[in-house]
Amino acid sequence: MHMDDRQHSRQQRLRHRARHPRDFYDRPAGVVRACPRGSGKCRTGKNTRTLWTHVLVSSSIDSDSSGAVLRGLIVFGLGLLFLLTPTSAFAQGGPPYYTNDPGTPGPFNWEINLGYMPFFYSGQSVSHTPDVDINFGIGDRIQLTYENAWLRVQNPSTAPQFGRTQFGLGQSNPGVKWRFYDGGEDGLSVSVFPQFFLNNPNDAVRRGITPASQSFLLPFEFTKKLGPVDVDYEIGYQVVHKGPDGWITGLVVGHDFTPKLEGDIEFYNQGTFHSSESQPSGNQPTIDFGARYKIHSPIIFLVMAGRSLEPTRSNQTYFLGYFGIQILLPPKSYK
DSSP states (O other): OOOSSHHHHHHHHHHSOOOOOOOBBOSSTTSOOSSSBOOOOOOOOBOBSOBOOOTTSOTTOOOOOHHHHHHHHHHHHHHHHHHHSSOOOOOOOSTTSSSOOSOOOOTTOEEEEEEEEEEEETTEEEEEEEEEEEEEEETTTEEEEEEEEEEEEEOTTSOGGGOSEEEEEOOBEEEEEEEEEEOOTTSOEEEEOOEEEBOOSSSTTTTTSSOSOEEEEEEEEEEEEETTEEEEEEEEEEEEETSOOEEEEEEEEEEESSSSEEEEEEEEEEEESSOOSSSOOOOOOEEEEEEEEEEETTEEEEEEEEEESSOOBTTBOSEEEEEEEEEEESGGGGO
16 A cells, blocks of 8 residues: 555555455355455455455366465465564555555545456456455544456356356455554554455356355454565455355565555465365465556556466466556545
């Protein structure tokens, strides 16, 4: 989250702090979010949102390899490492990334993220056109969030009567973030960000645009500064109705190159518990690089591009991204 200038941004985030991955429908199969995002929260949400396996992922998904599981454990281990390191400060999670941070907009302030989020798989794709992520601050430490996306789904296995390309509204993603521990600009801050992923009263499920499963995600976010870089870590558990429960974990490491430009790298992973041959885990490790550039108060340019760490197939992207803007209101609050 960025303010008028970078230094003020840190002070502002210290008092407030906000962010949220595009809800994106590409999270674990059964874990609904949009990346293709329920999800991106991916950021598919983008959220991230969070990056859950999209409904268009077929039932023939390969079970993940031991290497994919190892990568997930590495991300988790890196997160624990930064939490146990003596140095501290604030991170750069949230749009355009899937990993969230403890930031909130501040009392009666708005943070609005508008972005195009493509997810390209082998023979199919999901795009958020656009992804809309609206955040409102209540007090210094609480944020109300609502996210949704207009989805463009290309899936050769879609029923002929619906056509290969479908358009429709994604899952609604309301949530509340609470930064219950704030160590200040030079200390560890922690938040909890419960969110729902709910189907709307339309025919999106019947047409294969959104999954039938609805879910509740309970993630925790941590932020700290390690020398010249900012680090943000998130880990969460997802309870899924009519599907296996899932998990998410993400790590963002960033650096401010100028008062206007920030660059970051993100490692993100998600999957489901109790996998089997009939219900693979949907493990989806990804890596991406991104930047935020302050165009002019109150507008910030957001960009991110990456891919799966696994070979491309029906549930592993060969390209994912976020291209959009962040609007901070009222502008005077961020000067």
